[in-house]
Amino acid sequence: MKLTFKGGIHPYEGKELTMDKDVIEYVPKGDMVYPLSQHIGAPAKAVVKKGDRVLVGQLIAEAGGFVSANIHSSVSGTVKAVEPRLTASGSKVNSIVIENDNQFEKIEYVKNEKPLAELTKEEILEAIKNAGVVGMGGAGFPTNVKLSPKNADEIDYIIVNASECEPYLTSDYRRLLDETDKVIEGLRLALAIFPKAKGIIAVEDNKPKAIQKLKEVLGNDPDIKVNSMKTKYPEGAERQLIYANTGRYINSKMLPADAGCIVHNVDTVYSICEAVRQGKPLIQRLVTVTGDAITEPCNYLVRIGTSFAELIEAAGGFLQDPEKIIAGGPMMGKAIYDLNIPVTKSSSAILCMTKDEVSEYEPSNCIRCGRCVEVCPGRVMPNKLATLAEQGDLEEFQKLNGMECCECGCCSYVCPAKRHLTQTIAGTRKAILANRKK
Ligand code: SF4
Ligand code: SF4
Structure with missing residues (x-):
């Protein structure tokens, strides 16, 4: 059975425009x-x-x-x-x-060519911190902080998010193919910080060449496995990725570390390798x-x-x-x-x-087709949440788990009435988070 999550969509991929072209500096x-x-x-x-x-x-x-x-x-x-x-x-x-x-x-x-077993956890974290490495998949969370959870002994998996599920994007794919050794070394360096963690490189099955190359390089590695996941958006969203690869579920109040997981983007693990090994x-x-x-x-x-x-x-x-x-x-x-x-x-x-399909259509009334609920990976009801958001009913919005939305955009994508579901829900989530900070 393919590794995946409930819900999600299959938008036009657009990856053929760039995936087979050499990287240009x-x-x-x-x-x-x-x-x-x-x-x-x-x-x-x-x-x-x-x-x-x-x-x-x-x-x-x-x-x-x-x-x-x-x-x-x-x-x-x-x-x-x-x-x-x-x-x-x-x-x-x-x-x-x-x-x-x-x-x-x-x-x-300053290069560091010490064997992995001789590198201390502090040396690795210091090199990552000095190099200014942050999550490069979009979040930008400082990597040395992510690799320093309170419960280091309870981390079971470091997952490299190589799904690149957003249409059109192929930079992670190129990194995997062109710099396979450095991506794997970056993961090994991150794993060396944790006493019992194993590595997973999670790739969508629309990238067979990358999966094959990783498997060839890793062989029967006891510490790192390559998982081929079903191609579906948003397979690379943190909660969906963790669920698909470990069966563990996290909600908006939890960090991946609470489920024994740490997730890094492909370019981030590559940069960990550059920071520690090359001092770059x-x-x-x-x-x-x-x-x-x-x-x-x-x-x-x-x-x-x-x-x-x-x-x-x-x-x-x-x-x-x-x-x-x-x-x-x-x-x-x-x-x-x-x-x-x-x-x-x-x-x-x-x-x-050349076309902005979203702004081409005016939103109309909900026809209660239920499609948004079917595709929602956050397991919420986007139609109801958007209506509550429009009415400013923040209490009911939270009761219906509005904060579990990961703003993936699937509901807006499938809505035949072209309601601005994601935008409306996201705006309300931000307002609630801002109120909580006050
Ligand atoms: S944007 Fe939020 S509500 Fe809409 S499908 Fe994604 S998780 Fe569900
Ligand atoms: S997909 Fe759009 S029209 Fe269908 S139930 Fe959801 S909000 Fe209503």
């Missing part, structure tokens, strides 16, 4: 922008000022608290400003702006630039801080005027209206589409 030309908040937690604190010369790999902002992350320059050049700049979130964030001198002079990285900070990532409005869709190896505008130009520019540009995938990404925003540690894709 993009060399940035213009100014680089490094938002001090590009991770969950406290913003980083700038340790450089206007006029300072910096090198590739140099620390330019240090973690501003326990849950925070260091930021490093990905180019050599001169600090031009520390000022608010627009980001993919739609808001301006205090950022370090560096004038790129196009020399790419770098600091020396997180200054580059893979970004899928794609969609039917792009001339040459491809995966790019991009220096953090590069502007979206430069990357689109690198991909041959627009084939046709895009109606919608999204930072991330079509289901959970954010629509953007200005291309002068930087690639951050969690920028997985730029998707440019």
